[in-house]
Amino acid sequence: MTNYISLLKNNDLKATIQRTSILKTIDHAGHINIDDIYDSVKEQYPTLSLATIYKNIIVMQENNVIIEVPLNGEKSKYELKKEEHMHLICEVCGEIKDTQITPATKEALVIENFRLKASQINLFGLCEKCQNA
Amino acid sequence: MTNYISLLKNNDLKATIQRTSILKTIDHAGHINIDDIYDSVKEQYPTLSLATIYKNIIVMQENNVIIEVPLNGEKSKYELKKEEHMHLICEVCGEIKDTQITPATKEALVIENFRLKASQINLFGLCEKCQNA
DNA sequence: ATAATTGCAAATTTTTTGCAGGTTC
DNA sequence: GAACCTGCAAAAAATTTGCAATTAT
Numbered sequence: 001m002t003n004y005i006s007l008l009k010n011n012d013l014k015a016t017i018q019r020t021s022i023l024k025t026i027d028h029a030g031h032i033n034i035d036d037i038y039d040s041v042k043e044q045y046p047t048l049s050l051a052t053i054y055k056n057i058i059v060m061q062e063n064n065v066i067i068e069v070p071l072n073g074e075k076s077k078y079e080l081k082k083e084e085h086m087h088l089i090c091e092v093c094g095e096i097k098d099t100q101i102t103p104a105t106k107e108a109l110v111i112e113n114f115r116l117k118a119s120q121i122n123l124f125g126l127c128e129k130c131q132n133a
Numbered sequence: 134m135t136n137y138i139s140l141l142k143n144n145d146l147k148a149t150i151q152r153t154s155i156l157k158t159i160d161h162a163g164h165i166n167i168d169d170i171y172d173s174v175k176e177q178y179p180t181l182s183l184a185t186i187y188k189n190i191i192v193m194q195e196n197n198v199i200i201e202v203p204l205n206g207e208k209s210k211y212e213l214k215k216e217e218h219m220h221l222i223c224e225v226c227g228e229i230k231d232t233q234i235t236p237a238t239k240e241a242l243v244i245e246n247f248r249l250k251a252s253q254i255n256l257f258g259l260c261e262k263c264q265n266a
Numbered sequence: 267a268t269a270a271t272t273g274c275a276a277a278t279t280t281t282t283t284g285c286a287g288g289t290t291c
Numbered sequence: 292g293a294a295c296c297t298g299c300a301a302a303a304a305a306t307t308t309g310c311a312a313t314t315a316t
Contacts (some may be wrong), residue, residue: 014270014315034305049273054306056271061206070203073194073251075305088247105241111232114221115259120205126248147290147295167280182298187281187298208280 011063018052021045023065023080031069031077031087031096069096071122084119090127097127144196151185155180156198156213163229164202164210164220164229202229204255217252223260 004020004027013019018041025040026032032040034057038050057078060066069077069087077096086105088097101121109119137153137160139198146152151174158173159165165173167190171183190211193199202210202220210229219238221230234254 003196015240016271016315018232018272024174029235047273050305051274051307057238068205070205072201072203072209074202076205088244091250099244102241103226105238108238108241109254109256111221113261113264114256115223115264116256117258119257120255123242123244123247123249124252125250131248133267142291149289149296151297180298183280184282184299185297191282 007065008036011065013059013063013065017045018048019056019060021048022053022056022060026078026090027080030098031079033075033077035075037078086121086123088127088132089122091124092126092130092133095127137205140198144198146192146196146198150178151181152189152193152256154181155186155189155193159199159211160213163231164212166210170211219254219256221260222257223263224257225259225263225266228260232256 004023005015007023008015008019011081012094021041022037022119025037029036029058034053037057038048038053041048041053057066061068061078064081066078067081069079071077071089081099082098084101085098086101088099089095090097101119105121137156138148140156141148146197154174154177155170158170162169162173167183167186170190171181171186174181174186191197194201194211197214199211200214202212204210204222212231213230217234218231219234221232222228223230234252238254242249
C-alpha cells in the first residue's frame, strides 16, 4: 500500500484527511470518475464536499500525483500517477486494466520528425472473463 | 473533397444544411471541439443553434460519421470517421496530426488474453515546426 | 503564526430536453 | 404526407468561485 501522506508531501501538497481519502479511493478503484470518488469518500467523511474534490483533482494533477484518463462518451476517470502504461478497456464489462508498454511497442512508436515525450494508449476489446462468458 | 450529402445518406441520416456544414467544418479543421464548430458554422448560418450541434454530434457518432477524440484537460474534439490511425499531438502548438498505424505497431499491440477490437493512440511531443523553432 | 485548505452557497458553464414550426425524402 | 429535424427557451447537470471558519506545518 502506498503511503498517501508522503506521496502528498513529496509533491508540495499538505496532507489533509480529504486528500488522503481521495487518494485511497482512487488507488483502490484503479480508475474512477469524480462522482464515484465523491460517493465513496462521503461514506467515511460525510461532510466532504464535491467542490473540495473538484479543487483537489485539479491541484493533484498539477502536482503530478494523479492523472486524468479521458474517455469517449463518459466522464474522465483518474488514476494514481505511475509508470507509463497502456489501458486495456473491456467493451463488455467496462473494466480498465493497466498493462506494460513493452520495448517492442516503444520501438514501433518511433515516428519520423516527431519528438515523442509521452504516450496515451487505450486498447478496446474483450477481457479474458468476457471472452469466456 | 468528401461529399457530405452522400456521407450522411449512406449512414441513414437526412442531409440537412446544418449537418453538411458541421461536417464541412470538422473536415476542414481536422480535429475541432463543439464550441469551435459552433463559432465556425454560425458565420455562414447565423440561426444555427448550439442545441442542434449537440444533437447532431450525438447522432453522427451513433451513425458512424464522426468520432470523438477525448483529451486531457479540455473538451473533446471530433473528427470525421476514417481508417484507424494515431494522433501526434504537439505539446507546444497543440496541433493534432493523423499518422498511420504501421503493421509493426499492430503487431506490438497483440496482448495475451485480450481480444483487441480497436485502439486509440495519442502521442504527445514536439512537431517538426516546434522542434526547429 | 502563517499560509493553505475546507465546506457551503451561489454563480457560471455545459449539456439536455420539449415542443411548435419547418424540412427532407 | 410521414417522419424527421431545427431553433428556441427552459431545465438539468457539471464545474467553478468567493469567503468565513478551520487545519497543517
